Amino acid sequence: MKSNTAGYVFTLLAISIFAAQDGISKHLVSAYPPLFVAMIRYWAFMLFAVAMASRPPGGLRVAIRTKRPGLQIARGLLLATQIVVAISSFVIVGLARSQAIFSSGPLMVALLSVPILGEKVGWRRWLAICVGFVGVLLILKPESGFFDIRFLVPLSGALLFSLYVVITRYVSRDDSAMTSFLYTGIVGAAAMSCIGPFFWTPLAPHDWLFMGVLCFTGMSSHYFLIRAYDLLDAVVIQPLTYLQLVFSAIIGVSIFGETLNFNTIIGAIIVVAAGIFTIWRENALARAGAKASKA
Numbered sequence: 001m002k003s004n005t006a007g008y009v010f011t012l013l014a015i016s017i018f019a020a021q022d023g024i025s026k027h028l029v030s031a032y033p034p035l036f037v038a039m040i041r042y043w044a045f046m047l048f049a050v051a052m053a054s055r056p057p058g059g060l061r062v063a064i065r066t067k068r069p070g071l072q073i074a075r076g077l078l079l080a081t082q083i084v085v086a087i088s089s090f091v092i093v094g095l096a097r098s099q100a101i102f103s104s105g106p107l108m109v110a111l112l113s114v115p116i117l118g119e120k121v122g123w124r125r126w127l128a129i130c131v132g133f134v135g136v137l138l139i140l141k142p143e144s145g146f147f148d149i150r151f152l153v154p155l156s157g158a159l160l161f162s163l164y165v166v167i168t169r170y171v172s173r174d175d176s177a178m179t180s181f182l183y184t185g186i187v188g189a190a191a192m193s194c195i196g197p198f199f200w201t202p203l204a205p206h207d208w209l210f211m212g213v214l215c216f217t218g219m220s221s222h223y224f225l226i227r228a229y230d231l232l233d234a235v236v237i238q239p240l241t242y243l244q245l246v247f248s249a250i251i252g253v254s255i256f257g258e259t260l261n262f263n264t265i266i267g268a269i270i271v272v273a274a275g276i277f278t279i280w281r282e283n284a285l286a287r288a289g290a291k292a293s294k295a
Contacts, residue, residue: 007231011240014224019247021217022099023255024210026090032201034088037214039196042080042189044215048222049185053178063182067174075167075180076187082160083188089154095252096260099245100139100268101154106238106275107132108162110282116166125281128274135270141263234283239276 028037053063066072089098107129113119121129140151168180203211228237245268252258 004232007228007236008240010224010228011232011237012243014221014228015241015244016247017217017221017224019244019251021214021221022087022090022095022244022248023251024214024217025087026095026256028207028210028214029087029091031207032203033199034084035192035196036199036201037087037211038080038084039189039192039199040211041083041214041218042185042192045218045222046185046189048219049182052223052226053182056178060182063176063178066171066179066183068171071167071171072175072180072183073187075164075171076183077191078160078164078167079184080188080191082157082164085153085157085160089157092150092153094258095256096249096258097139097252097264098154098157099248099252100264100271101136101151102158102161103242103245103268103271103275104132104136105158105162105165106278107271108158109165110278112162112166113169117170122281122285125278128277128281132271132274132278135267135274138263138267138270141267238279242272242275245272 025037025041050060054060056062086098086102093101110121110125110129114121140147140155171180225237249260253260
């Protein structure tokens, strides 16, 4: 019971910090190039990933071994690109609406898992995916009568993250979670370090504090999420991560003065409901398959 309670606490801490991190990112990207902000953020994340990978027996020598080096590099580059796109979206589209569109991620993952992972999607999940994308269309519904091309930014971010998740699942067949975590940090930091210096911009003294907090939240949020997965099943944690949408919307509206129209709110509710059903159904089928294999 205590471990379950601690798991929920870690989950809520991680989600709250992720939302705060998004708010800080929006503040910084409003004044500095996204690639510059992402580079410094990745330097801290790489140090954290190396520190975490050094802890188990064998340390870095074991964690660095991979049977899928090409895919590990590809997923590291995908996430690095997605982070730049996501934090850019916070300024271009807004924090709340970006997170509403990002919440379609589990639906895209289910869709991409068919051609990439060879998974079978039954009619219930296909229906949930279709309903969920109706919710996305509601969020994207133009108020002026014309589609706002800026929405392609968060849509691209959602697609990139979904590809990252699917490829992560693919490499998990051969590599440990710690190996994937290490490559995420190293590859992302290396990629950002090749591009970010060209966008180097002197930080205002007070923004060094925000950058330091951003780096700290990046490390602490991932640590709490790792601890949560140690104590709770993914099927319990994943639906709770949708609370980030709520927290981000509160930050966007109360701090940055964003507004949410009726279509965005209803669309987000539909997307979240469809996503939670998709996650639940996927885990239910996985448990049924595990029982059948034991029998």
